[in-house]
Amino acid sequence: MCGIVGYIGDEQAAPILLDGLSKLEYRGYDSAGIAVYGDQGIKVVKATGRLKVLDELTHGGSMLPGTTGIGHTRWATHGAPSDINAHPHFNKDESIVVVHNGIIENYLKLKKRLQSKGYEFVSETDTEVLAHLLDYYYEGDPLEAITKIMHRVEGSYALGILFRDHPDELYAVRKDSPLIVGESGDGNLIASDVPAVLKYTRDVYFIENEEIVCLTKDKITFYNIDEEEISKEPTRIGWDMEAAEKGGYEHFMLKEIYEQPKAVADTLNPRIKDGKIVIDELGMTDEDIRKIKKIFIVACGSAYHTGVTGKYVFEGLARIPVEVDLASEFRYRNPILEPDTLVIIVSQSGETADSLAALREAKARGIRVLGIVNVVGSSIAREADNVMYTWAGPEISVATTKAYSTQLAAQYLLAVKFAHARGVITDEELAGYISDLKKLPDQIELVLGCKEKVQRFANRYLAAKDIFFIGRGIDYAISLEGSLKLKEISYIHSEAYAAGELKHGTISLIEEGTLVTAVLTQEELYQKMISNMVEVRTRGAFVMAVTNVGNQEVEKTADFVLYIPKTNRYFTNSLAIIPLQLFGYYVSLGKGLDVDKPRNLAKSVTVE
Numbered sequence: 001m002c003g004i005v006g007y008i009g010d011e012q013a014a015p016i017l018l019d020g021l022s023k024l025e026y027r028g029y030d031s032a033g034i035a036v037y038g039d040q041g042i043k044v045v046k047a048t049g050r051l052k053v054l055d056e057l058t059h060g061g062s063m064l065p066g067t068t069g070i071g072h073t074r075w076a077t078h079g080a081p082s083d084i085n086a087h088p089h090f091n092k093d094e095s096i097v098v099v100h101n102g103i104i105e106n107y108l109k110l111k112k113r114l115q116s117k118g119y120e121f122v123s124e125t126d127t128e129v130l131a132h133l134l135d136y137y138y139e140g141d142p143l144e145a146i147t148k149i150m151h152r153v154e155g156s157y158a159l160g161i162l163f164r165d166h167p168d169e170l171y172a173v174r175k176d177s178p179l180i181v182g183e184s185g186d187g188n189l190i191a192s193d194v195p196a197v198l199k200y201t202r203d204v205y206f207i208e209n210e211e212i213v214c215l216t217k218d219k220i221t222f223y224n225i226d227e228e229e230i231s232k233e234p235t236r237i238g239w240d241m242e243a244a245e246k247g248g249y250e251h252f253m254l255k256e257i258y259e260q261p262k263a264v265a266d267t268l269n270p271r272i273k274d275g276k277i278v279i280d281e282l283g284m285t286d287e288d289i290r291k292i293k294k295i296f297i298v299a300c301g302s303a304y305h306t307g308v309t310g311k312y313v314f315e316g317l318a319r320i321p322v323e324v325d326l327a328s329e330f331r332y333r334n335p336i337l338e339p340d341t342l343v344i345i346v347s348q349s350g351e352t353a354d355s356l357a358a359l360r361e362a363k364a365r366g367i368r369v370l371g372i373v374n375v376v377g378s379s380i381a382r383e384a385d386n387v388m389y390t391w392a393g394p395e396i397s398v399a400t401t402k403a404y405s406t407q408l409a410a411q412y413l414l415a416v417k418f419a420h421a422r423g424v425i426t427d428e429e430l431a432g433y434i435s436d437l438k439k440l441p442d443q444i445e446l447v448l449g450c451k452e453k454v455q456r457f458a459n460r461y462l463a464a465k466d467i468f469f470i471g472r473g474i475d476y477a478i479s480l481e482g483s484l485k486l487k488e489i490s491y492i493h494s495e496a497y498a499a500g501e502l503k504h505g506t507i508s509l510i511e512e513g514t515l516v517t518a519v520l521t522q523e524e525l526y527q528k529m530i531s532n533m534v535e536v537r538t539r540g541a542f543v544m545a546v547t548n549v550g551n552q553e554v555e556k557t558a559d560f561v562l563y564i565p566k567t568n569r570y571f572t573n574s575l576a577i578i579p580l581q582l583f584g585y586y587v588s589l590g591k592g593l594d595v596d597k598p599r600n601l602a603k604s605v606t607v608e
């Protein structure tokens with residue numbers, strides 16, 4: 001999704017904007033632009049394509065002198081990716097300039113009204129409406145103009161705004177689109193995400209919905225929509241820039257794959273105390289846990305896939321019925337939410353628009369919402385009744401790996417805790433589950449040792465047209481994620497199927513040489529899976545299997561086998577997903593694709 005950076009201070013703004021935008025590249029974008037307030041007024045340069053085009057065009061920013069500016073990377077929603085549609089956008093006399101993340105839902109109506117008043121539009125964007133609307137309401141007081149447009153505009157926005165009449169001020173405002181403010185001794189910054197400002201400061205303010213901020217080089221003032229000054233406390237960011245940089249790895253994705261043992265340990269360990277699972281932030285007593293009648297796990301993409309695993313784990317361990325829902329479906333399907341239901345929203349970014357909307361839907365209906373979130377202070381983290389953070393650290397690659405693994409770990413902890421609180425497992429069994437959980441980081445480390453083997457194998461499938469993933473139970477959930485990992489970064493068509501379902505249609509797609517990845521980690525389902533492997537093999541498929549060490553029998557049916565260490569049957573996903581992540585990575589790498597920034601995708605999907 002789009003990225004915003006703004007700076008006001010004593011330094012040259014343009015290089016800071018370009019650097020900040022480069023830290024937001026992971027969000028996905030197709031064009032970029034900056035506006036800098038210099039001696040000649042506000043100057044804008046925009047370019048389609050990668051940031052380096054903008055960097056070259058402005059000679060590293062040196063062609064735009066000035067110490068105040070705003071920048072933007074655009075992920076097209078309204079209007080094709082083009083120089084004209086790229087942000088920033090001006091009003092007619094170039095006295096107001098705006099960058100915007102989000103979607104203005106009533107922009108067509110507003111555009112018509114503005115056109116009827118003589119405003120001319122040059123772009124196809126919804127954002128340009130904001131520049132003209134500000135112009136319409138502006139009578140010398142930026143704050144007043146901003147609050148007026150807030151009353152007119154429907155949809156989501158984070159805005160950075162410069163007014164020519166106010167050279168020493170930079171304004172920003174948000175509603176349903178993330179925005180932070182960084183406070184540094186050498187000037188102040190705005191951004192859509194923390195990595196953009198980390199080089200300059202670790203003290204950030206998280207802007208809430210309908211809050212406005214006015215930055216000067218040495219002062220930050222916050223206002224509510226009624227133009228009243230409000231006070232806010234900064235948050236000190238614990239992680240540093242190194243955590244958000246590649247650190248010698250060719251891609252963020254590979255680095256993040258390798259960070260999984262630590263990320264999982266960081267998520268598990270602080271919650272295992274004296275042989276018990278202690279999740280203080282849950283805000284629920286054992287009595288509350290015993291009252292839960294149903295759980296909904298709601299999320300998008302890979303986070304949704306962790307929920308599919310979560311369903312098996314919560315139901316199997318704690319015997320609580322679970323529904324897993326795609327957030328984009330949940331929010332509109334009027335789900336039946338009885339009292340004593342717990343809704344769990346899973347999200348790495350904490351900003352995914354559909355997940356946030358699902359959270360609000362559940363809360364509006366009086367249902368308790370627990371967020372499992374990675375980004376501290378994000379919207380979902382703030383709005384959930386309780387938040388359990390996954391301690392994966394910043395995840396930059398669009399294809400999630402370490403956040404996914406920590407989301408699984410968080411759900412394992414909850415399921416085991418719930419099972420014990422409800423008396424489904426004994427103290428002794430609890431100790432066994434905890435011991436298995438504690439082994440996971442080292443076991444993940446061990447599985448990472450298959451890297452070279454996976455790479456060699458992946459190189460044989462660079463030209464594949466279709467690849468299938470099959471599994472049963474939790475192995476089906478792993479297949480869903482393995483398939484998404486592959487297709488999103490390799491652009492190879494891929495599908496995941498519950499293995500027993502294949503013969504109801506999809507098996508007709510299997511032809512000589514089609515790769516079918518079979519996941520078999522559930523001992524009681526081995527034989528069923530082997531039958532499914534035989535079915536596809538006899539139709540010409542080449543079968544790669546991922547299974548537990550000791551299941552050598554699979555070699556009779558599979559053409560290529562990868563083994564994972566034995567763990568509790570509920571936790572196998574954490575190990576079996578590793579070779580599948582590596583497989584996706586190496587196919588993408590072998591094809592020479594942009595692994596970390598796959599086409600058409602964004603890291604944080606803040607629009608519906």
Ligand code: M6R
Nearest residue numbers: 301302303347348349352399400
């Ligand atoms: O930030 P979130 O966890 O809410 O994001 C959800 C999905 O957009 C995300 O998992 C997406 O599917 C990734 N590209 C998967 O690698």
